Amino acid sequence: MRSQLFCAALYAVQVLADPSWTSTPFNPPSVPLAVRTPYLNTWLPQGTGNALNDEWPTLWQGSVTGWTGFAKVDGQSYSWLGAASIDGVNFTKATQKSFTFTATQSIFVLSAGPVDITVTFLSPVETDFVKLSIPFSYMDVSVASTDGASHSVQIYSDISGEWSSGALEWDLDWTTTATNVVTHQLNLANPAQWEEVSDHIQYGAVYYSALNGKGVTYQTGRDAIVRTQFLNNGTLTNTKDTFFRAISYSWPVFAISKDFGNVGKTPASFLYTIGNVRDPAVKYILTGGATQSRSLYFWSKFSSITQLISFFLNDYSNALKTANALDQKVEADANKISPDYAGIVALSIRQSLGANELTISKNTHGGGWNTSDVLYFMKEISSDGNTNTVDVMFPAFPIFLYLLPELGQYLLEPLLQYQVSGQYPNQWACHDLGPHYPKATGHNDGQDEAMPVEESGNMLIMALSYARATKDNSQIRRYANLLDQWTQFLIEDSLIPANQLSTDDFAGQLANQTNLAIKGITGIRCMAEIWGLLGDKAKQTNYTSIAANYVQQWLNLSASATEPHLTLAYGNDSSWGLAYNLFADVHLKLNLFPKSVYDEQTAWYKTVANQYGVPLDTRHTLTKSDWEIWTSAIVTDTSVRDLFITALKNTLSNGLNNVPFSDLYDTISGENLGFKARPVVGGHLALLIV
Template identity: 35%
Template structure:
């Protein structure tokens, strides 16, 4: 049985790093609730009481909020046909977990707070697909006023089809009162135009004698509240068409004569699905996975009860997390599943699934998991492992036969059947997986995934080494297709070095040294062929002197402190970015490279996190903030820098926006990697596992991460001026995890691997000084190749790739601390000799003009 993080970790929600913004400076579209790809609501920030909220992919959501003050009704959410006066918008505040809309309703000031919890320490709570809406009121004149409040949702939350038949019911327990609504024809795991056919919506509040509720058409419910300040009446039926008239599900409360609310009026709203996803295991068995909360709550009623009574504590946890993230951001920059036969849950098997929202709709798209990884590492690195687990399990099985990493584990969320399809992104996706595997192990201290799938990770590393510094002419995830791509090559080299660190963590010393030598040698060659002729910056493509690019793929080198790229190169690139920014007239950002007018929000933040100057970093991020405040749709990944227009497949609300945490993730301390004794390869049907149900789904379908987080960073970029150097990962062992509210302890990083500045050149030992580091002078074969932009050196003899048999995919059998009497100088000397020999062999091979092995797309 598996636990997949039910649709709600949305990278977990809109992390907007701003303290408070008046409504003129927040984005045009702001989130109200983000708990899954199917419960995901937004509103126009300038007119919350003048317009209806909408679904992230388009379409109106009937969500009405009314307040009755001394019998006068005001709208504070939605736009009722009754047309009462609209509460006057006075302020909008965004935090990492909350949107607070402040308004004036006659003599009362009101705050409506939309809270989508991010539960960093409790996966079960995170799996509950509900959000909070709370309302507070205070008299402006100090005089008590009669106040009643009202909220409803329509069937549009379930379906946009006005001819669809809805069914509903109402319940009252000792803890809660709620309505639940669903389609009469409920089709499990069916998704049409990003809308689920198996969604059960709920609107609830805590039980109270002053609470009243009603299900009727929209004019009846809203009209009754406006006239009487109370709801009542038995619904004439338990089903009806979704539209014309629209049935609404309303809950109100009489607050009495007050000068101020003693506690907020709270509604809980959300959408349930069970099963949440269909996952094909490594044995080919199809599992219908349930959300994790199902392991503790027997029905929707019990979940709702627990959620509504937890509001005060949930709000306190959210406030604490908001402060933590905002303080961390300001330090960086002042402007920055179903059940098994025995009915027991296998709580050791937790998985998380992501939808490629606003783009392809694929399941766990590797490039977007990779982009979002900084967020998960920062919030809770265990969640990062939950995302990797299904990708690794599927590919480390007979179901998968490609020599490189897959692009995803399913073409259409929520069906995760696996994806054994040849594709042209093998180099990039293999690099992504190796980098993420190491990042998760270091941040969490959990070595179970890298141990269990060690053979698979080695296969991918060997695939990368077979290409030396010349990735195949393949399409990147950004749909760029050009030969000798500098940016793609460096990601592969970092992936190889990550494999070395994985081997080191598992005490596979021979492997660790081998991959480290490959990475060091490749990095040196890469720098020599990727640099511009004046040595001032890196090219987009080897030999193309007119090209340049955002080298965002060097970010994991900073994150993991692998030392693949030397600091001189980062400094030179930073200066070059500065010159590009000063020379552009675009107010919306820097293109990805010299061949396009398109940029990517995620990769811009990766690039910004690699800079060595905070002013340049801020200059890269500020235009993204400008774009976010002008675009009229939910936050997007891809847009044109000249016009701010999103692309047709723009990645609106995409989880990849978690990349806005790239600068924050650099401060995460490294943990001692521990491999549990029982972390060998597992099979959910094996006798060695619990004979139980498929695990609960933790909260998972990280579908709509609309991280307004980067807005936070952006807003802070104008707030305070305090400079901080990036805190780097340490290669030393921590004896304990750092408490979340204490600053990380940074231990200096050390590495015996030779950097490019320590290696002699391939010709005669002479070197060439350059702002990009001390580069080895290219050989004659290399120079000739660069002239035609077709240089493709063959890999060292030891790097030829061959797919390892499945039997080789076994975890290390022993993890011990190696001992050695070899001095550091001996190791360095040996590596210099090995590098000299490798270079001689490379020149001989280059002179023979042998091409590296090729792979079909």
């Protein structure tokens, strides 16, 4: 009876989430539209199924980033993007027919009478550092007749000043240029460098652009006036509103339209680009407490925004070719696990990478760009907003190892440089590089959130993972003494961890954490491997012996005396949790923990699974999606692996949530518990690197 009730409940939830259009691979809680950086990070909330023209797109945290699309077909008006309404003007909502997402693209097909409108949102995932660092995204709008006849078609899109700030009362300035490219530039009248309001950056500029040419017109002005102009006439006036004002005062919008003329069954398309650019991008602490203003890597190639936008627009065919190749590779690799897993991975990639920015510095003399000084920065989106949080980087690390391992080095480097400078006073690894992005100004007072074993183990595991993946030992050689310092701390505190936080800090402090001890012991063994790579066999042998000895003691300390599972904390026999920290042992092929541990845990997880997954531990019914996938990568039974994967896919498609992929949710209700859009979803690629 229990299984029948479970199936009935699951069926009911799936029906709830079933939209009227075809969704491939499934209908997610929120759809990535333009997701390249922490500030170009716009989504379409989904829930039970919102069409592209049902809701306003929003920044990841939920504030509207006004983005509108209209079309005229044989004089009839349709909306295809956003949720605009205009007093006294009638238009019909185009009917969404299908939606597909891949690792790099979200593709919508809508019917506007006898014409289909295909809207492709492409946020490139590149391996070329210049292209990777460009904070722009594409929206391609293609139209084609569906009845064999030709039809007159015009399209329109605008953005609002809401893209520029989290404070709608702030005054906005703007300019429009129309040469080979039409570009609307929006910026705050009184910018605040390094500052955020509601997770919007408060300086820099937003750019909305398209190639100029036959049938292209533009206009700026009050939303209702500009939109009515298009809906009544199918064209814009090429005029510029010069009454600069607050974002919410008479709602200025920035529009570009295209008249295709008559369109038949051969598709005609028009390309928009959206970008959010600031310079400098990150404030970084140097030796002695000085700070450095760092810029995005793309500046090493482009001398102006105009040049950058022109390149980006004209590079679309290359970007699409690269994106399609990556999409196919990701799908093929992930499908070797399962189709459900392929969908999870595809939804995770843009979200994870969209929290990061690749930076360079200027040469001290001459002012040129120093492309040998590359640092990669990550915003802890949604939870704390910290810069380069170690226990957020750590779960995300599989995405870098899979896509481009070199990024792992540049992500670790800012933390290593800072701590080797001697400014951080604690003997363990620091928690983050700054309390709020984009400031990476360190914690010289040592008062960062203390996770001593957690972060020290994380840094050692990531350092070895990068060296192994690339066969590049230069980073571990540069920082060998610092890494060894953290290892000495782990030798003191990892076998029987003191009362402290782990990465799951929302659960509070706990002494004698079984899973945390796994991380610390693994960290010691990683240092053994590091010394081996550096040629110090004596230290390698010593640390290998210590780690092996600790494992034998840990086996006795961590076993439940009453049931066949590891405990959450030593001595609490009824407690248990996901032993996700065993993943590094498997991934790095350390063979540190015996197979019997993996077999026992595999069997146990089967007995404690809820409808939407296995709880993180016995303190609650919530779980973490990244740790579930890490755990699925270490179990010794593929049916248990698939249990984790299917439960997560069902959570994503249950229609109960409408925020970007939450890694924290309840395993009974299937509802998210606050986190959203966090980069830790890069950890969902764990099965692709074992």
